[in-house]
Amino acid sequence: GAVVSQHPSWVICKSGTSVKIECRSLDFQATTMFWYRQFPKQSLMLMATSNEGSKATYEQGVEKDKFLINHASLTLSTLTVTSAHPEDSSFYICSASEQTTTDTQYFGPGTRLTVL
Amino acid sequence: DQQVKQNSPSLSVQEGRISILNCDYTNSMFDYFLWYKKYPAEGPTFLISISSIKDKNEDGRFTVFLNKSAKHLSLHIVPSQPGDSAVYFCAASDRGSRLTFGEGTQLTVNP
Numbered sequence: 001g002a003v004v005s006q007h008p009s010w011v012i013c014k015s016g017t018s019v020k021i022e023c024r025s026l027d028f029q030a031t032t033m034f035w036y037r038q039f040p041k042q043s044l045m046l047m048a049t050s051n052e053g054s055k056a057t058y059e060q061g062v063e064k065d066k067f068l069i070n071h072a073s074l075t076l077s078t079l080t081v082t083s084a085h086p087e088d089s090s091f092y093i094c095s096a097s098e099q100t101t102t103d104t105q106y107f108g109p110g111t112r113l114t115v116l
Numbered sequence: 117d118q119q120v121k122q123n124s125p126s127l128s129v130q131e132g133r134i135s136i137l138n139c140d141y142t143n144s145m146f147d148y149f150l151w152y153k154k155y156p157a158e159g160p161t162f163l164i165s166i167s168s169i170k171d172k173n174e175d176g177r178f179t180v181f182l183n184k185s186a187k188h189l190s191l192h193i194v195p196s197q198p199g200d201s202a203v204y205f206c207a208a209s210d211r212g213s214r215l216t217f218g219e220g221t222q223l224t225v226n227p
Contacts, residue, residue: 004159033216041125043217044160044205060212062185105215107152107159 003027004096007113010018013084021079021111023094029074034105035067040089052079083114106113119143120208124220130226137221139206146208150215151180151191153204154203163204164191194211196225 003026003055022054023033032051036044046062050056050071058064066088068080077096081088096104121140129135137151147168152160153216166173166180173180177194193200201224207215 009157014215041220043120043219046214046216047216091157093157106164107161109159110157112157 001108002104004094004106004108005032006092006094006111009109010112010114012114015085016083017084018080019084019113021078021081021092021094021113023079023096023108025075025096025106028096028098028100028106030077032097033071033072033077034095034097035056035069035077035079035096036093038110039045039095044093047079061066082115086115089113089115118207119146121215121217122204122206122221124221125219126222126224128226129181129196131198132195135191135196135200135223135225137191137193137204137223139175139189139191139205140187141189143208143210143216144187145210146216148209149180149182149189150207150209151178152205152207152217153200154205155200160194160205192195193223196223197227198201198227 005024007022028049035047038044046060047062048056050069052071052074056069093110096109097105150164150165154160158160164175164178164180166182182189203220205220211216
């Protein structure tokens with residue numbers, strides 16, 4: 001149990017375009033979903049926390065107008081990178097939790113974004 | 117400000133021996149600690165956790181030790197197997213808040 005999927009697993013796009021990444025909890029209802037970003041050989045950096053039906057809480061330094069997060073249902077959250085630029089190229093990982101605390105987060109497989 | 121630090125970017129051990137991965141933290145509000153294992157191009161997989169009310173938690177070949185006074189935790193893997201080769205992240209939280217990850221340690225277990 002506790003499977004989280006992400007789609008797509010990788011995407012290449014042109015600079016200036018927008019990219020949507022989906023995160024789904026397949027066998028449980030995710031009260032809270034988290035979006036992380038990982039640069040090569042670096043830690044996972046939390047970008048934002050979203051609870052179903054409410055606005056996401058963004059970490060300091062993360063542009064909420066650039067990284068749009070929607071958590072419309074208990075099994076789906078989306079991250080849209082708007083007007084992507086090469087510096088947005090990264091590995092984006094989501095996680096989901098049945099609770100509002102962070103104790104039991106289940107991670108998705110990640111999405112590799114490359115912006116040309 | 118890196119609140120969770122893994123000072124060893126890499127560790128290499130022989131199959132069958134013990135692997136010890138270390139993690140230090142600075143935030144005294146952290147009261148829950150986790151270890152994750154990550155393969156390239158995949159998301160992290162939860163391994164083992166420990167609450168601050170404990171100093172040891174064991175699960176099969178994996179044992180996590182917590183030294184609160186030193187703000188230090190370690191993950192012991194014994195015996196190490198080639199399939200354990202991966203990046204290991206420690207993470208910390210104060211309950212109800214977000215996870216803070218360390219930089220990761222690449223473990224290589226040589227046959």
